Amino acid sequence: MVDVWGTRSAAGRTRTVAALAALLLAVGLLVAGQAGVTRADAAPVAAEAESTSTPAARKGPDPAYVVTPGVTFNHPFKKRKRGAIHRKIVKTLKNVEAGQTIRLMTWNFDSPYLARKFIAAHKRGASVQIIMARGLAMAQGPGRSYPVLRNALKKGNADRPKELRSWIRTCAATCRGKGGAMHSKLMLVSKSGATNFIVMQGSGNFTGSAAVNQFNDWTTITENQAVYDGWMQMWAQARRDKSYPALRFTVGNITSIFAPHRGEVDPALKVLNKVQCQGATNTGTGRTKLRIANAVWGDERGAVIANKVRQLHNEGCDIQVVFMMMSGKIRGILRGVPAKQMVYITGATANKFKDRYVHLKGMTVKGNVDGRPDGNMVLSSSENWTKLGWSSDEQNVIFQDDAALTDKYISWIEMIYRIAPRTLANYVNSADPDPTVRVKPGAEYLSPKDYPFHELEAELY
Template structure:
């Protein structure tokens, strides 16, 4: 495993002027010169009435147990479908395994959209020649020879994290310069661009548009990621939205920073019965970082905060640290084959109540990062949204997950080490290795 040199991480301020970066790094497949560029005028998007379409902002959730499973994937595909020729679609996703998304991305490219996608090199290598990543790579070659750099389409991969040392390429976001009547669209969350993200996982997806500072921060991170070398930490603030990116560098642990500002008593017009309320749906609590967060949650519980936690995986030590805190283990063995195959994949926390001296504060923390050591050093993204409506919707959804999760507590991975079968085997490979 190639390890990059450690340098001092530099926090980039919101007002940072983004310089034009050249593209180096390793290409998953070099575009072959192909003659002919498809006409932008005969755009499929235009014929579909893209100009009047408006993407919904805010939160989107799916549920793999019912017909809502496709809500996030369908939103991604509709956004791509309504992107006209001459625009840009830039994607970072840990994994790409969706024929429907690949089909829409190739169609967008053919009508003149610049489509660029970065994913994990390890997972790209594991796909055969007909896999989604390689199908997209071949599809984006058409017409590139006659396109200028700004309009070219391509795929790339990164060894470990793109912008850090070690870790993995674990981001999950899409940038669209214009789709329908909205511009500078950024959508991000816990969902990979995969079939499993709909049919096996509970995920979230949060969308903003026309927020220039947020857009520029994502653009900076994407351009840096193409170079596959270490860069400093990035943040951006705009309109109660704090866009954050990992590797965290010298920024510290965002989850702990939020928790450390919680006061359990004195909530006014928020929280539950005057107590600050926390709703947590985090798939993975692991190693020292996960234990540190769990102990803080338990401390706040002891101080009177109203807390609900939904999770997929944690060690016995971490589960013991949360003893007494209301928790639900959201995993199912849907096909009864001895392995868990439906599971929580979100990485979300809501706070309603007394926070940072404000007795009526509401916020949502979301993104792609698991609550583990590797989640702090990998390529990750997310937002802290300081607004009432998103917090209420996220809290409502986590309450729904908590109330509908299996009542029977499953054992932890530690409990199965001495047994003949381990229902976590597939989840450990994905989530512990970054899912």
């Protein structure tokens, strides 16, 4: 074990230091024209690539396993598709060998099933480090995921270098700021099977609810060291639980934006401000197509974004919006814009643990965008469009000129729009609190003691 960790640590440190030095030398952390950028149209995302080894004969990691880049969606109404994101995560974990690193940030980790998979990776010799929101972690009693992971990941660290020991911990509020909450949802893996430099992120937390109750997205970038090292720089800052400057950088066609923000252009407006509604050559109608799926719109920030959407609607853009929560002021701004509330109430009243709702946090554009009449753009994020989202730990990724990825998002959001049961006119309050009411960070939702994780996971496994 000492030889394995010693070799991995030295190589890992050398590679990381060199890569980060190169990244930091670029002005504003800008790295342009990266040749190895992974594109959704370079490989299919419908299913994981098959291993060349015989599955029945292999008990440990498969060195030939390939992590497929692109986007994965789950569908809470369809049993076989509920756990799609979970399966993507578990297959990646299963093929991480000893000496490799797994880094995770999630607002909530409350899944006995996923906890067992991370613990198994740690026991194999992988370095597992997890950060989650403190309020939720502290509210979990014995037998829940946080204390189980905390105790299990402490064991077996004696022979490992300090930076490669496994742990789960929390930050005081945000990990890279002074207020807000830790609300990111991402996983960084140095290598799984034959695939290197894996960046996974999206809207889903590591809970049964993320699969059974919510529509979520999960994008995967592979074999792109510059993107991976940039995200690892963010991780290195987050683990110190101190305030850092804003971090934004572009590698090829991928722009990464991390909150807390420091007065920069809003990630949503960074996309919307580049949209021209007419002159599209790739939509068939000449109108730019804008599909938006963001769970929560609130505060003045949400109103500013809504006003921009309203402007683009008036200018002739083809727009569809799906959401879960929205203040009355913002609903008023969007009146007349095609918008639906995806909160499907399964009982007599709204119940967060029974209802099905949209939890994605982003948008996609096809048409005249960023000066290209045949442009494509996707924003995938953990960030609700609220004041709290602005000041919390969040991640945003903008994929540009990736037609296959754009089409997948458009199709998925249009499907949610078709089945969403409510319009702005028959909006109902969800089980979450009114976004206009100021709440203590970490207490935005129902207490973890009320979370029926065993019941939810019984629907999956």
